[in-house]
Amino acid sequence: MTSPAKAGTTAQTSVEPAFADSTEVWLVRHGETEWSISGQHTGATDIPLTADGERQAAALRELLTTVRPAFVLSSPLSRAVDTARLAGITVDETTADLGEWDYGDYEGIASREIHKTRPGWTVFADGCPNGESVEDVQQRADRVLQRISGHLADGPVMLFGHGHFSRVLGARWIGLPAAGGASLLLGTAAPSVLGAEHGKPALVRWNMPNPAA
Secondary structure, X not given: OOOOOOOOOOOOOOOOOOOOOOOOEEEEEOOXXXXXXXXXXXXXXXXXEOHHHHHHHHHOHHHHOOXXXXXXXXXXXXXXXXXXXXXXXXXXXXXXXXXXXXXXXXXXXXXXXXXXXXXXXXXXXXXOXXXXXXXXXXXXXXXXXXXXHOOHHHOOEEEEEOHHHHHHHHHHHOOOOHHHHHHOOOOOOOEEEEEEEOOEEEEEEOOOOOOOO
C-alpha cells in the first residue's frame, strides 16, 4: 500500500508501516452479468448476476468460508453484495468507494464501439469523459486501502467489488500507479489475495480460477 502519487506516473512507494507477513486482503470480483458477457462497461448501472454468475458466486463458498474474515467491505451494488451472500459471507459494511469506475459517457458501451471514434482508448490510460479520471479512481482506491488498514492486524479482510476498480486496488497495493491495473487481468468471481513478504506489500495470488469455471 502506497502514499498518493500521480496516477499516470511511477508511484512513490512509501509503505506505512511494514505489514506482517500474515496480512491477507481478499479481493473478490462479482459474478457474471449480462454486461460482463457482452463487454459493456458497467459502472453505476445495477445489473444483476446471471444464473451462471450466481453459480460462480456459490462456488466460492467452500473456499471463502474457510478464511474467517475479520472485516468484510462491499460495494453497495447488488452484483457485489449478492456475490458475497451466495458465497456465504456476511458483509459488515458497504461503501460507494468500492464501487466500479464511473464510466460517464461510456456507461453501457463496449470498448469495440468506443474504438470506432477513439482508436486506442483504454480506461486505464484515458479515463472516461463525464466520468472518473484515472487520478479520481486512484484516489478512491487509496481511500479504501486506508480504510481497511486498521483492520489488517485483526485477521483477513475481504473486499467484494468490481473488475476495473479491483485491478486498481491490486496495483496500488504493490506501489504501482492506477494505470498498472491494465496488466492485472481479473475474471468474474475470481478471487485474489493481497499480502506481504518481509513487510513489503505483495500479490500472493491473483485471478484465481473460479471453481465453477
